[in-house]
Amino acid sequence: MTILAIVLGISSMFAVISTVQTAKQVTMQRLELYNGNADYSILSERDAFPEEVLDLVLKNEQVSSATGLIHKQSYVEMDSPEHSLDQKRMRLTGLSTLDNELLSLDAVSGDIHEEGLILPATSAEILGMKVGDEVTFRVPDGMKEIKVAAIVKDTPLLEGPNDWDDATNRNWRGIVPLSTLQQWYGLDQQIQEVRMHINDQYAMDPVVKDLHTALQPYDGVYLQKIVLDEKQSNQLEDLYFMLYVIGGLAMFISAFILYNTIFVSIVERKSEIAVMKTIGYTPFQIKKLFLFEVLILSVIGLIIGVPIGFGLGSVLQSGLFSSFQSNIDFSMDYQWALAASIVLGVAIPVVASLIPVTQASKIDIIKTLKKVPATNTNMSKWRSVAGGILILLSLLLTFVNNVLSIGSLLLGSVLFFPIMVKGITTLVLRSSLLGFEGKIAANNVLRALNRSSNMSLILALAICLGLFVSSTFTSLEKNIDKSVTQSFGGDMQITSEHSLSERDAGRMSATNGVKDVHLYKERNVTWVTEQQTRQFSIIRTDLEWNAEHPLFHSIDTESDKWKDRLKEGGILLGDFAYREWGGSPGENITIVIDNQEHELEVLGKVTTNQYGGYTAFMSGDPFDELFPGVLSYKALLTLEDGYKEDSIKNSLVTSYPFDFSEVQTVDEEVNKQERALPGVKSLFNGLLFIAIVVSGIGIINTLVMNVMERLREVAIMRAVAFTSFQVYKTIFYEALIIGISGVLIGIAMGIFTIFLNAVTTSDELIGFTIPESTLLLSIIMGIIVSAFASLIPARQAVKHNINQALKQE
Template sequence: MFWKISWHNFKRKPLRSFLTLLGIAVGVASLLAVISGITTTNHFVDQQTQKSLGKSDLIIRSTDGTFSDQVLNEVKKVSGVQQALGLVQQSARIHLPGKEKAGLAARSVQLIGLSRMDSSLLPFKVIKGNPNASGLFLSKTTARLWEVKLGDLVHLEIDGKEHDVPVVAMFEDAMFLDGPNSWKSAERNHWRALLPKDTLEKMSEQKGELEVVRVQVVASEKRQRVQQALEERMKQQNESVYTEVAVADPRQNNRLYELYLLLLGLGGTGLIISCMILFQTVYTNITEREREFAAMKALGSTPEQIQGIVLREVLILSGMGTLFGTLLGILLADLLQKGIMNAFHIPLDYQLQLGTALWISVTLGILLPLLASVLPVRRASRISVTDALRNRRTDLRHRFSKRRIWMGLILLVISLFDFTLSSFVSAILGAYFLIPVAFCMILHLMCLCFKHRVEYEMALRNALRQSQRFSNMAAILMLGIALSLFMSSVINYQEKYLERDVTAVFGGHMQIWAERFFTEEDMKVLREKKGIKNVTQVKEAPVVWQSKKGLRQMSVLGVDPKWHQSHPLFTLQRVERKTPHLNAKGTILLGDYAFYEWGGKVGEKIRLQTPSGEKAFKVTGVVNTGFDSGYVGFVGRDRMKEEFGITYASRGMVTLERNQDPKAMKEALYRDEGKQLMQINTVNEEVDWQRRAYPGISLLFAGLLAVAMGMTGIGIVNLLIMSVTERIQDYESMRAIGVGRFQIYGMVIGEGAVIGVTGILVGSALGLWLIGLIALSDMENMEFFILWPQWLIICLCGAFVTLVASLIPAFRAGNVSLPPTRLE
C-alpha cells in the first residue's frame, strides 16, 4: 500500500518529477562518463606499456652503451632462462618518390634489429605478410604514409651507403613502436621499422653488437635467483653489463593524474547538482503536503511510516534517474573517450571500460540522493498536526545562523594555510555556507534599484520569502561559474605561457641523442660547427624503486651544474634549509611527479636499484621540469660513474649563436653528422608538440562545463516552476484585477534574475579565490592569471542559462486562466 501511495505522489506532479529525473540522469551520466574515461585511459596506457615489455622479466643493458652479441649466447646458457631476445638500433634515411622535398629530419627512420622476429618478448601483431621473411616490418600507419605495400622496395641510406629493402610484413599500430601519424609530425618523431638483426648487420657497419637483451624466466623459477645468476655469469665473462627487473611503468612519459582530478571534479559536480535538485523537489513536496501528513498522523500513522513513504518516493526518483542516466552515460562515455584520444592525437583503438564506472555511478546515483533527502524526510515525520490543520504558512526565509557564518569564514581562512586539494574543498564549502548572506545582501540592493517597478518589487519580495530555496539554487550556479572560471584560467595560462615555461627548463636550444654514445671527439666536432655556441653531455641511468603501490621505474639524469646555472634544466619548487648542490654525494633532486609517486618527504631517503646496485639517496629537493613530465631525478654528472655505474652519455644539450635558426641547424646536423646522431629536438618543436593537445582539452572541458551549466538550468526551471505552482491562485487573482501578462512574466523572470546575479557574482569571487589558491600552491607552476574577456563570456553564459530557464515558468504563470465570473 505504501508503495502505491509513493507511486501516486510521484505521478501527481509529472513536470516536476520529469525535471528531477532529468537532473539525476544527467548527473549520473556525467559521473559515469568521467570515471569510464579515466579507467579506459588508464587501462589503455597500462596495456600498451605492458605490451612494450611483452613477456620480459629481466632486461640486460650496458654501462658503456653497447656490448657484444656473445652476451646473448651466454644468457641462454643460464639455468632458469626460458628465452632471450637481443635488440640493436640503427639510424637510416628513407628516399621515397614524391617526398624528396621533405627535410632530412622528416626522412629519418630508426631501424630496430631483432635476433628473432617471432619472439614474444617484443610482441607485435603481424596483420599482413610473412613474419619469418627477411626485410622490413612496418606499422600499417607508416606503410600508409609511405604509400608502400607488401613486396615494394624501400630505398634506405645507412652510413652513406644505399640499400633497397623489401617490405615483407605489416603489423598493427602500437604505442611502444609509435611512429609519426603525419609527415609534419615526422620532423620531431622519427619513423620506426623492424627487421632481423642479421639483415641489419649486412647493411651497416655495426656488427656483433647489441644494446639490450630481454629475458623471460621459467615460470617455476624465482626472478631474483635468475637475476643473480645472470649477474655472476656476466662478471665471469668480464662484460660491462647490468641486469634490471622489467617494470612496465606508464608514468615515465604520461602525466595524466592532474587531468583525472579535473575530470573527477566535473563529474562529481554534476552529481552534486542533481542531489541539490532532488533536495529542493523533496523539500517542496513535503511543504505542499503538510496537511496530508498531519491528517495521516491524526489517523494513526507513525513518523516511521511517513518517512517510509517519502523515502520510497526518493527511491523511485533516484532509481529511475540512475537507470536513464546509466544508458545516457554509456553514450556519453564513448563520446568523452573519443575526445580524450583525439586531444592527445592517439589513433589506436581502445576498449571502453565500464565495469568500475557502472557500479560506482549506480551506487552513488542511488545513495547520494537518499542522503540528500535525510533532512526533508526528518521534517516530514516531525510535522505538527495542529499547525498543519490550522494552515499556518511555512516560512521559507533563510534564518541566518552566526554559527554558519563563522563556519564559512573559518573554512575560507583554512583554505589559505594548506595549499593542497583539501584547500580547494574548504574554499568551496566556505562559499556555500556564506552564500545565503550574499543572496540577501544582493536582494536588498536590487530592491533599492527596482523600488519603482511593482512587478520586480513583488518578485524580490517573493525571493526573500523563499530565500532558503533560492540561495541553494544560486549556490549551484555559483559552483558552475567558479569551476568554469578556474579551469579556463588554468588551461589558458598553460597554453599562453607554454613557450616561456618550456624554454625555461629545456636546457638549451636543442636536445640531441647519439646513435650509440658521445665521445669527447664528438663533442669537439659539434662545438666547432658554425652556429653552435656550446654543447654538453647528459648521462642517463634507468633506476627501479619501490613505491607504496609497487615497483616503479624512472630515469636519473646526470647534468653539469655549471651548464644548469646558465641553461636551467629545472627550477626549484621545494628544498631543505639550504640550496641543494648537484654534486653532493648521496643526494638527489626529484621531479614533482616522481616526488608525488614516491610519497616521502624532503630530507628522507629513497632507495634506488641502480646499474651499480641498490643504494639510498637523500631527497634534498623537489623541482619543476619538462624532462619525462617531471617523472625523473637529477644528480651531478661527475657522480654518475661512481654512484650509478654509468660511464657513457647518449644525450646532449646544444646552445646556438644569436640569430641562428634552430630548424636550419637541425637540418645541417642531420646532413653533416647524421651518422652519429639518432634524434634532434628543438625547443620550438617541443613547444608545438605540447601545444597540440590544448585545443582538444579545451573543447573537452567546455563540453563538460556545458553539461554542468545545463544541469544548473534544469534546477532553476524546477525551482521556479515549483514556486509558480504554489502561487497559481495568486497569479489568477492578479490577472482578474488587471495585471498584465507581461508584468507577470517580469515577476517570474525577476525571481530568476536574483538567482542569476547572486550565482554570477559569488561564483566569480569564488573562481578568483580558487585561482589565487593554485597560484600560491605547489600543485602547479602558475601565477594569478585571468582572461577578463573570457570571464565576461562565462558570466554572460550564466545569465543566458538563467534567462532561458526562467522563460518556461514565466510563460506558465502568465498564461493562467482568469477565474470564472459568478453571477448572483
C-alpha cells in the same frame, strides 16, 4: 526536470570515471605491448655487446623466451622534395625472432613471418606504402632495398608520426630481421639489447643471480629489471583530479535539485503526512514512503543516464587522446564506472533526501492540521556570521595552506550566499531598471529566498570551478615557453645512437651557429617504495652548466648547502617523482642497481621539465662512483644569437645522418606542449557547459515550484487586468535575478579563488590569470540558461485555468 538532472549527473559521472579508468588502462596496455611481457633486459654501457649473450640466455632452461634487438637510424628514399631530410628519418628495429611471447603484432595485410620490412598501418598510409613494395633506405653503407612484408595494427613499439608535420619531432618506425640490420650497419654478431621472460615455474631471485653471474665476464653488460611504471609516460593525476571534480559537480548539482524537489514536495504534503500519522503511520513508514520515491527517481535516472554516459564517455576519451596526438586504439574500460554509477547514482540521491525525509517524519500533527505557521530559521544569524568569518579566515589561511584557504572561502560563501542573493535582489527591488514586473519578481525571490538562493548557489559554484580550472590552463598556456626554457638545459637536446666523446662534442661545436656543447649521462634505475617497485632515470648534473643552462630550478630543500651535499652523494628529485616518493628532505630513497639495494639521501625537490618531473639528479663524481662505466648518449647545445634553430638542426642532421636518434629544439618542445593544452581545455569547457545546463534545470525546477505555490496569486493578478505578457515578464525576471545572482557571485568567487591559489601555490607557473573566454562564456551561458529556464514555468502559469486557480488555497 528532476529526473533529467539525475540523468545528466549520472551520465557525466559515468563518462568521467570511465575516461580516467580507460586512460590508465591504455597506458598500462601500451607499456605491456612495448615491453612485450619481458621481465628483464640485458643492456650495455657500450654501444653494443656480443650476440653470444643472447645464445647464453636461450640455453638457460629457466628462461622461457628471449629476443635480441638492435635499434638504428636510417632515411627513407622518397620522391618528395617538399619534405625535409629530417622528416624522412626512420628508426629501424632488428629482431632476432618474432616467434615468441615477447612480441604482439597483429597483421593487417601480408605475413609478419616473411622476411622483410614490417610497418604500422598509420605510417604505411601516410608514407603511401603497401605490402610487396620495394622500399629504399639510406644507411651508412649506401642505399639498401627491402620489400614490405607486412603492415600491422598500430602498436607502441612502432609508434610513429601522425602526419608529415609531426615527422619533424618523431621518427617513423619499422621492424626488419636482426641479421639484415647487422649487415647494413656492420654489426656482425653484435646486439644492443636482450629482452627475456623467465619461466613462471622458477623463483625469480635465484634465476636473476645466476644470470648476473653469467654476465660478469662481459664488460659493461648488466641486467635491468623491466618495471611497468605508468608514471614514466603518464603524469596526469592532476588532470584526472580536475575531471573527477567537474564530473562530481554535475552529480552534486543533480542531488541538490533532488533535495530541493523532495523538500518542496514534503512542504506541499504536510497536511497529508499529518493525516497519515493520525491514522497510525509511524515515522519509519513515512521515511520509507519518501525514500521509495527517491529510489524510483534514481533507478529511472540510471536506466536513462548510463547509456548516455557511454556515448559521452566515448566522446570525452576520443577528445582526450587526440589532444596528445598519439595513434591510440582503445576500448572503453567501463566496469568500474558502471559499478560506481549504480552505487553512487542511488546512494547520493538517498543521502541528499535524508534531511527533508527526516523532517517529514517529524512533522507535528496538531500544528500542521491547525496550520500554525512555522518559524523561519533559514536566515539565522549564525549562518551569516559563520559564513563571513570563514570568508575572512580564507585570507589568513593563505599563510598556511592553499587547500584550507580555498576550502574556507567556498564553505564561507555557501553559508553567506543567501545574504548576497538578498542584497542583489534588494538592489533590483529598489531600482526601476526592470519596471513594475521586476519589483514583483524581486519580491517573489525574497519570499522563497532559501530555495532560490540554493539554485543560484549551484550555478555560482559551477561558474567558480569553471573559472578556476580554466585559469589554471590559461596560466600554463601563457607560461609554457617559460616552463620549457627554464629547464631545457640549452637550445637543443640530442640523443645519440652511439656513445658521445669529447671529440664528438668538438665536431658538433664546429657546426656553424653552435655556441657550446655539453655531454651528460643518465641511467635508468628502479626505486622501491613500501607499496611497489618503480622506475625512473637519474641524470648526471654539471652544476656549472646547470647554473647557466638549467635542467632543473626552484630547489626546495631545508638547507642552502645543497650544492655541497649534492657533491657528497645526495640526490635531488624532480617535483613529480618527489610527490610519488612521499618522503621528506633528509630521508633516504632506495634504488636497485644490479639487484643490489642502495640508499641515497634526498636533499629536496626541484622543478624540471625533464621526463615531466619524474626523474632525479646527481652530481658528477657520486654518479660516476655509483654507475661506473656509464657513457654519454645525450648532449645539450646552445646556439649563437641570430641563428635559427631549424636551420642548425637540419645542418646537424645532414652532417650526422645516422648518429642521432632524436634532435629536439626548445621551440619544438614548446609547440608540442602548446598543441596538447587547447584540446584538454575544450574538454573541460564541455563539462562546464553540462554543469551549467544542469544548474539551469535546477532553476526551472525552482521556478515551477514557486509558480505552483503562487497559482492563486497569479490568477488574481490576471483577473485584475495583468496580461499574459506581464506574467511572462514577471517569471522571466525572477529567473534572471536568480541566474544573474549566480553569475555575479560565481564570478566573484572564481576570481577570489584564483587569487588565493596564485598567492598560496608553490608552482611558479600558476599566476593570477582571469580567463577572459571562460568568463564571457559563463556570463552568456548563465543568462541564456536562466532565460530559457523561465519558459516552462511561465507557460504553466499563463495556461492555468483562472477559475480553478482562484478556488485553490
